[in-house]
Amino acid sequence: MKEVRRNIWFIAAVFITLFVVLVVSLVYNTAIYGGRWVNSPYNPRLREQRALVTPGDILDRNGVTLATTDDQGNRIYNGRKAVRKAYCHVVGDAYGFCPTGAExxxxxxxxxxxADILSQIRQVLLQEPVRGNDLTLTIDVELQTLAASxxxxxxxxxxxxxxxxxxxxxxxxxxxxxxSAIEGAESIADFSSEDAVLINRATQGRYVPGSIFKVVTAIAALERAGIxxxxxxxxTGSIEVDGGVVTCSGVHGKVNLVEAFAQSCNTAFAALGLEVxxxxxxxxxxxxGFNEDFMFQDLTLYSSRYEMNAYSDDYDLAWSAIGQSTDTVTPLHMAMLAGAVANGGIAKEPRLVVRSDTVTGFLRSTMTDQRYMSxxxxQTIQEMMLETVASGTGKKAAVAGYEVAGKTGTAEVGGSKSPHAWFIGYVADSDHPLAIAVVVENGGGGGSVAAPIASAVFAEAIQSGY
Ligand SMILES: [Zn+2]
Structure with a gap:
């Protein structure tokens, strides 16, 4: 009898524990990810809510108003069209055409x-207008506008x-x-078009990385192949692999790993990939972070893809090691990768919202950092990226008076189209912890087109005290 009673207590304890775990995880997930479930633009409750509540303002990190609502209930954006167009994908629009925007x-x-419960009851009884919470973003609208320009x-x-x-x-x-001029503009909501204006290319654009992927190949060589x-x-300008040929941008002669990286030697990195x-x-x-379904609290980020494995053939593997083949990346993830190199291997979860002091604010502030490399x-990749800007293909990313590190990419996209121009990198100064990814579609050479853009954005950011 004693035994039976003990068993009953044991089973009861197990159920209570499971129930508590379930409730805690439900509360946690709702607090962290709940926004994703209610925020679909197709959610009819959200549309009804918009009719009853005046949405809060959206502000930049310095308190500049990006979106507000006038007395007639119209959503008003910045007075300058160039500024509105510069931040459109981050802020979004009042109709949800751009569903990844903050709106x-x-x-x-x-x-x-x-509002507390008594105020809420009063508001319902007196039909007082209700206003939502303001949202302060981490972006600096001046930097945002400069970047777009x-x-x-x-x-x-x-x-x-x-x-x-x-x-x-x-x-x-x-x-x-x-x-401000998007009402009734369903025709622009064509996400499949190459010219689609509603796509946030920084978070949803899946690009061929080209040579910026050599950062990953170098990590693999150093960390997993004892190189x-x-x-x-x-x-010698080209290398034969599996009956095919991988060509280089020049004839670099004898190079070590740092020189091969700084000069962006394709044949060296193709050979390196095969060795790894x-x-x-x-x-x-x-x-x-490749092949990861990012679940960030503040924004949607599409995953970067790397599809090789132990059974891939050598030709595909060699091209994948220099960022071609089926490799694809999203720009924000590449900024996180450059930032992880600068930050001793740790990638921080990207944040778009300055935290407020609400009850859930406590839960929302838990960031998930990830170690991308040891x-x-x-430290070794830092050395290679510094050399790239000091003497290699990334010279035009330099900023006077500061050390900049980086990697260029000139990603072949096939056909007769010009390659995508890439630069990823960071400012090597702990007072200015800035990392960047720049991609110009069919822009040409990474070193000549993307690197100078990174330099200009870094210089302005440093000037602004970041
Ligand atoms: Zn070469």
């Missing part, structure tokens, strides 16, 4: 309000982050749209 993604904040009429994206905190200072995507910076290769092997390449890429590997 939609953070609707639960903008339409929710903190650097891309100009070209298609592309720029992600500028603080690599110590993960705060996004600028997230530009061109072409943009005017959120050091004294590794050497003799570049598909399984190690995949493991290093996945540790650095501290020792990060």
């Amino acid at each position: 939609t993604f953070h609707a639960s904040t903008l339409l929710g309000y903190n 650097q891309l100009g009429s070209q298609k592309g994206a720029i992600a500028l982050i603080n690599y110590k905190t993960g705060e996004i200072l600028a997230l530009a995507s061109t072409p943009g749209f005017d959120p 050091s910076t004294t590794w050497e290769f003799a570049c 092997g598909g399984a190690n390449m995949a493991a290093a890429a996945e540790k650095a 501290t020792a590997t990060a």
Whole structure:
């Protein structure tokens, strides 16, 4: 009898424990990710809510108003069209055409309000107008506008982050749209078009990385194949792999790992990828956030893809090691990767919202940092990226008076189209913890087109005290 009673107590304890775990995880997930479930632009409750509640304002990190509502209930954006177009993808629009924008993604904040229960009852009884909470973003609208102007009429994206905190200072995507003139503009909501203006290319653009991927190949070599910076290769301008040929941009002669990286030697890195092997390449890429379904609290970020494995054929593997084949990346993830190199291997979760002091604010402030590489590997990659800007293909990313580190990319996209121009890098100064990714679609050479844009954005950010 005693035994039976003990068993009953034991089973009861197990059920109570399971129940508590279930409740805690439900509360936690609702607090952390709940916004995703309610914020769909197709959610009819959200639309009804918009009719009853005046949404809060959206502000930049310095308190500049990006979106507000006038007395007639119209949503009003910045007075200057160039500024509106520069921040359109980050802020979004009142109709949810651009569903990744804060207007939609953070609707639960903008339409929710903190009034106590008595005030809420009074508001319902007296039919007082209800106003949602304001939302302060981490972007600096001046930097955001400068970044978009650097891309100009070209298609592309720029992600500028603080690599110590993960705060996004600028997230530009061109072409943009005017959120003030979007009403009834269903025709522009064609996400499949190459010219689609509603896509945030910084977070949703999946690009061929080209040579910026050599950062990952170098990580794999250092961390998983016992290769050091004294590794050497003799570049003759091309290398035969599996009956095919991988060509280089020049004839670099005998290069060590640092020189091969700084000069962006394709043949050396193709050979390196083969030596490292598909399984190690995949493991290093996945540790650095590839193939991961990002679930960030503040924004949607599409995943970067690396598809090689232990069974990939050598030809594909060699091209994948120099960022071609089936490799694809998103610009914000590449800024996180550059930031992780600068930050001793740790990538911070990207943040778009300055936290408020609400009850859930406590839960929302838990950031998930990820180690993309070991501290020792990060230090060696830093050396390689510094050399790239000091003497290699990234010279035009330099900023007078500061040390800049980086990697260029000139990603072949096939056909007769010009390659995508890439630069990823960071400012090597702990007072200015800035990391960047720049991509200009069909822009040409990374060193000549993307690196100078990074330099201009870095210089302005430093000037502004970031
Ligand atoms: Zn070469």
